[in-house]
Amino acid sequence: xxxxxxxxxxxxxxxxxxxxxxxxxxxxxxxxxxxxxxxxxxxxxxxxxxxxxxxxxxxxxxxxxxxxxxxxxxxxxxxxxxxxxxxxxxxxxxxxxxxxxxxxxxxxxxxxxxxxxxxxxxxxxxxxxxxxxxxxxxxxxxxxxxxxxxxxxxxxxxxxxxxxxxxxxxxxxxxxxxxxxxxxxxxxxxxxxxxxxxxxxxxxxxxxxxxxxxxxxxxxxxxxxxxxxxxxxxxxxxxxxxxxxxxxxxxxxxxxxxxxxxxxxxxxxxxxxxxxxxxxxxxxxxxxxxxxxxxxxxxxxxxxxxxxxxxxxxxxxxxxxxxxxxxxxxxxxxxxxxxxxxxxxxxxxxxxxxxxxxxxxxxxxxxxxxxxxxxxxxxxxxxxxxxxxxxxxxxxxxxxxxxxxxxxxxxxxxxxxxxxxxxxxxxxxxxxxxxxxxxxxxxxxxxxxxxxxxxxxxxxxxxxxxxxxxxxxxxxxxxxxxxxxxxxxxxxxxxxxxxxxxxxxxxxxxxxxxxxxxxxxxxxxxxxxxxxxxxxxxxxxxxxxxxx
Amino acid sequence: xxxxxxxxxxxxxxxxxxxxxxxxxxxxxxxxxxxxxxxxxxxxxxxxxxxxxxxxxxxxxxxxxxxxxxxxxxxxxxxxxxxxxxxxxxxxxxxxxxxxxxxxxxxxxxxxxxxxxxxxxxxxxxxxxxxxxxxxxxxxxxxxxxxxxxxxxxxxxxxxxxxxxxxxxxxxxxxxxxxxxxxxxxxxxxxxxxxxxxxxxxxxxxxxxxxxxxxxxxxxxxxxxxxxxxxxxxxxxxxxxxxxxxxxxxxxxxxxxxxxxxxxxxxxxxxxxxxxxxxxxxxxxxxxxxxxxxxxxxxxxxxxxxxx
Ligand SMILES: Nc1ncnc2c1ncn2[C@@H]1O[C@H](COP(=O)(O)OP(=O)(O)OP(=O)(O)O)[C@@H](O)[C@H]1O
Ligand SMILES: [Mg+2]
Numbered sequence: 001x002x003x004x005x006x007x008x009x010x011x012x013x014x015x016x017x018x019x020x021x022x023x024x025x026x027x028x029x030x031x032x033x034x035x036x037x038x039x040x041x042x043x044x045x046x047x048x049x050x051x052x053x054x055x056x057x058x059x060x061x062x063x064x065x066x067x068x069x070x071x072x073x074x075x076x077x078x079x080x081x082x083x084x085x086x087x088x089x090x091x092x093x094x095x096x097x098x099x100x101x102x103x104x105x106x107x108x109x110x111x112x113x114x115x116x117x118x119x120x121x122x123x124x125x126x127x128x129x130x131x132x133x134x135x136x137x138x139x140x141x142x143x144x145x146x147x148x149x150x151x152x153x154x155x156x157x158x159x160x161x162x163x164x165x166x167x168x169x170x171x172x173x174x175x176x177x178x179x180x181x182x183x184x185x186x187x188x189x190x191x192x193x194x195x196x197x198x199x200x201x202x203x204x205x206x207x208x209x210x211x212x213x214x215x216x217x218x219x220x221x222x223x224x225x226x227x228x229x230x231x232x233x234x235x236x237x238x239x240x241x242x243x244x245x246x247x248x249x250x251x252x253x254x255x256x257x258x259x260x261x262x263x264x265x266x267x268x269x270x271x272x273x274x275x276x277x278x279x280x281x282x283x284x285x286x287x288x289x290x291x292x293x294x295x296x297x298x299x300x301x302x303x304x305x306x307x308x309x310x311x312x313x314x315x316x317x318x319x320x321x322x323x324x325x326x327x328x329x330x331x332x333x334x335x336x337x338x339x340x341x342x343x344x345x346x347x348x349x350x351x352x353x354x355x356x357x358x359x360x361x362x363x364x365x366x367x368x369x370x371x372x373x374x375x376x377x378x379x380x381x382x383x384x385x386x387x388x389x390x391x392x393x394x395x396x397x398x399x400x401x402x403x404x405x406x407x408x409x410x411x412x413x414x415x416x417x418x419x420x421x422x423x424x425x426x427x428x429x430x431x432x433x434x435x436x437x438x439x440x441x442x443x444x445x446x447x448x449x450x451x452x453x454x455x456x457x458x459x460x461x462x463x464x465x466x467x468x469x470x471x472x473x474x475x476x477x478x479x480x481x482x483x484x485x486x487x488x489x490x491x492x493x494x495x496x497x498x499x500x501x502x503x504x505x506x507x508x509x510x511x512x513x514x515x516x517x518x519x520x521x522x523x524x525x526x527x528x529x530x531x532x533x534x535x536x537x538x539x540x541x542x543x544x545x546x547x548x
Numbered sequence: 549x550x551x552x553x554x555x556x557x558x559x560x561x562x563x564x565x566x567x568x569x570x571x572x573x574x575x576x577x578x579x580x581x582x583x584x585x586x587x588x589x590x591x592x593x594x595x596x597x598x599x600x601x602x603x604x605x606x607x608x609x610x611x612x613x614x615x616x617x618x619x620x621x622x623x624x625x626x627x628x629x630x631x632x633x634x635x636x637x638x639x640x641x642x643x644x645x646x647x648x649x650x651x652x653x654x655x656x657x658x659x660x661x662x663x664x665x666x667x668x669x670x671x672x673x674x675x676x677x678x679x680x681x682x683x684x685x686x687x688x689x690x691x692x693x694x695x696x697x698x699x700x701x702x703x704x705x706x707x708x709x710x711x712x713x714x715x716x717x718x719x720x721x722x723x724x725x726x727x728x729x730x731x732x733x734x735x736x737x738x739x740x741x742x743x744x745x746x747x748x749x750x751x752x753x754x755x756x757x758x759x760x761x762x763x764x765x766x767x768x769x770x771x772x773x774x775x776x777x778x779x780x781x782x783x784x785x786x787x788x789x790x791x792x793x794x795x796x797x798x799x800x801x802x803x804x805x806x807x808x809x810x811x812x813x814x815x816x817x818x819x820x821x822x823x824x825x826x827x828x829x830x831x832x833x834x835x836x837x838x839x840x841x842x843x844x845x846x847x848x849x850x851x852x853x854x855x856x
Contacts (some may be wrong), residue, residue, distance in 0.1 A: 440641060440643060440645040441645065441647060443615055443633075443639075443641065443645060444641075444645050444647065446615060446632070446633045447613065447615075447633045447634070447635065447637075447638075447639050448635060448658070448659055448662045448663065448712075449632075449633070449634050449635060449662070450662060454662070458658060459647065462647070462649045462650075463647075463648075463649065465649075541648045541649040541692060541694065
């Protein structure tokens with residue numbers, strides 16, 4: 001009993017160690033009752049304090065963000081980013097619902113239509129309520145605004161009156177002085193001073209007027225939160241209604257319906273074909289039968305094309321980064337091994353590595369767009385590569401698992417850019433790992449008289465593997481970072497494009513979306529790195545984790 | 549002192565180092581490690597080489613197994629110049645040279661599989677088990693080298709060398725990291741293999757007792773640089789030699805004192821030479837530290853404070 005408990009404990013601890021989440025070590029030990037005082041101290045130090053720190057950071061964000069106004073509204077607060085997350089996931093759900101609705105058949109479709117209709121009635125009721133609330137809120141809000149503005153307006157009109165009078169007075173003063181100067185009773189300097197003085201007063205008056213006006217405008221433009229919230233709630237329901245209406249449209253004209261319509265046309269045409277005696281009609285109807293039945297078959301392969309959701313963009317980014325990463329690994333590892341084995345190869349490749357490594361991904365992207373783009377001319381959509389990658393079925397019966405990615409040339413360019421930038425760390429590290437092999441290990445190979453290939457695979461590669469994986473880890477990190485930029489620039493669908501589109505969009509909601517994307521990119525990057533750390537630990541033999 | 553004569557038999561020996569020099573580094577800054585080495589080992593002979601640390605014993609071994617090319621002279625086995633290492637010259641490295649990503653069993657399997665490609669899987673497994681059992685590592689066969697103690701690694705390395713079934717066993721301090729008990733057991737194992745399967749063995753050791761117990765002939769290596777082999781001491785004691793009663797054996801006592809005093813003499817000589825080369829000034833370095841109040845203060849504080 002105690003033994004199995006220990007086994008579970010050490011298994012868990014080993015897992016924690018392997019995955020690098022060291023902070024979970026004390027709680028696990030605490031659960032198994034090992035030196036509770038020390039564990040609690042460790043938890044306080046390494047879990048509670050960091051959590052408090054993060055909370056403080058988020059709080060500062062929460063406080064500081066709204067104070068900075070930008071052209072696309074205030075900087076989003078943590079709450080707004082969370083709202084953006086939930087809205088994006090609802091958006092994703094909607095697209096999924098539409099895709100499913102398009103495929104529904106028979107009884108299920110009828111039942112779904114009924115469901116949607118019921119929901120629509122409910123929603124319309126809710127919308128009316130929300131609308132009312134919103135109208136009330138905006139009325140109240142307007143009253144509040146009015147009450148806030150009213151004193152300012154009075155001030156403003158007072159100011160205007162005062163200014164008018166002051167202006168008149170100044171004018172007369174100036175005119176009298178001018179007359180005196182003309183009569184040589186006063187010096188010319190006096191009038192110059194007066195003009196200067198008066199210009200200053202005028203400016204000051206204008207300034208006061210401007211500030212007041214700005215205050216009024218500020219209050220008008222920034223309605224109370226209650227109005228905004230009520231309006232948002234109303235809009236949300238309105239959105240939902242739009243969605244359900246759209247669903248109804250899709251359900252009433254989905255795959256099954258379309259196919260049935262076409263088949264009806266076919267049978268109608270067939271019937272007419274059988275009935276007619278006119279050769280021209282025969283010709284026309286037989287054509288109609290053929291095209292319609294062909295179209296009916298074609299519908300089977302049709303799919304509802306959903307809008308780009310953030311989940312889909314994420315998947316596409318991941319697919320692109322892995323394509324690029326594997327290209328990089330496939331090139332870098334063999335080249336690195338050759339470099340490490342042979343000083344001449346190393347000397348040949350060193351200039352290339354040194355010159356191309358510092359080149360910016362942006363430059364690579366442009367170069368690939370031109371060079372690789374040439375292969376896909378004249379019509380990329382008809383290029384066999386994309387036709388294959390995007391067809392629903394391969395060889396007519398294997399369901400294509402990557403059809404949903406909608407591969408296009410931009411994705412290939414981004415992948416190539418990722419590969420180009422991710423190549424170098426893997427290459428350099430592999431070369432280093434191979435050339436730094438322990439002489440003792442080579443001596444073993446010499447004593448055993450291993451041939452070239454067994455020396456390579458039994459001695460050199462295993463001993464270089466930890467460094468190779470260290471290189472691959474850096475490569476994947478670099479690749480992920482480069483990818484987002486490449487996607488933004490090449491508008492290849494993915495998180496980078498998502499950010500770019502939101503930036504172009506420029507509303508306050510899209511600002512929150514950019515923050516959301518920032519977190520998604522960061523979290524995915526973190527997990528990619530973790531995966532590579534685990535792989536690296538699995539192949540390294542110097543620490544205890546190699547056997548795990 | 550009756551010094552034994554060096555073996556100068558002109559007839560071809562089985563393993564022969566023929567007037568060999570070994571130097572390292574560029575001509576301008578050359579270290580002569582071994583100079584004018586001459587050693588003939590007969591077939592099935594057991595030769596022990598003893599010498600001080602850094603004298604060049606391991607270099608001598610590399611020479612014998614073909615890992616190190618002589619700067620001058622020739623190394624021959626069976627009349628043929630040794631051009632490259634091979635499994636016939638079974639070298640056990642001083643630093644074990646186990647492959648760290650393979651377990652003990654896998655390390656041995658790699659060796660056995662390469663040297664005996666025709667064996668079936670079962671035979672290979674049996675062979676591995678046999679040698680692992682011999683060095684008493686059966687319980688640790690699935691461990692990686694970094695999970696083993698120094699002595700266990702040494703035994704694993706010995707097992708791997710023995711598993712090659714080499715014609716010549718070249719053992720570089722094979723038992724140095726072991727406790728006395730394990731050590732004497734393994735000494736017996738090596739002697740067993742040597743006697744039963746008739747091998748030629750060259751063993752390096754820094755333990756005179758071990759050398760006398762095991763070897764037919766003991767060859768001292770003089771101090772480096774430019775170390776060379778001194779005249780050999782033949783061990784004329786009947787086998788099997790029992791290490792329990794060995795201490796009382798008059799021949800053992802004689803050899804031990806003789807070799808020990810010879811080695812001590814080498815050491816003294818070497819020290820005398822190094823003294824001549826670098827005369828150390830017999831002056832104490834001046835105290836450059838500035839006079840500070842701190843030490844005195846400390847002294848004062850450390851005085852009994854009862855007066856205060
Ligand atoms: N590859 C090399 N390049 C330069 N000098 C070397 C090289 N190999 C050995 N030496 C030098 O040769 C001398 C002898 O080395 P060696 O390893 O043979 O000593 P050793 O007698 O085996 O010592 P120990 O008993 O400590 O193992 C040392 O001074 C060492 O610095
Ligand atoms: Mg040595």
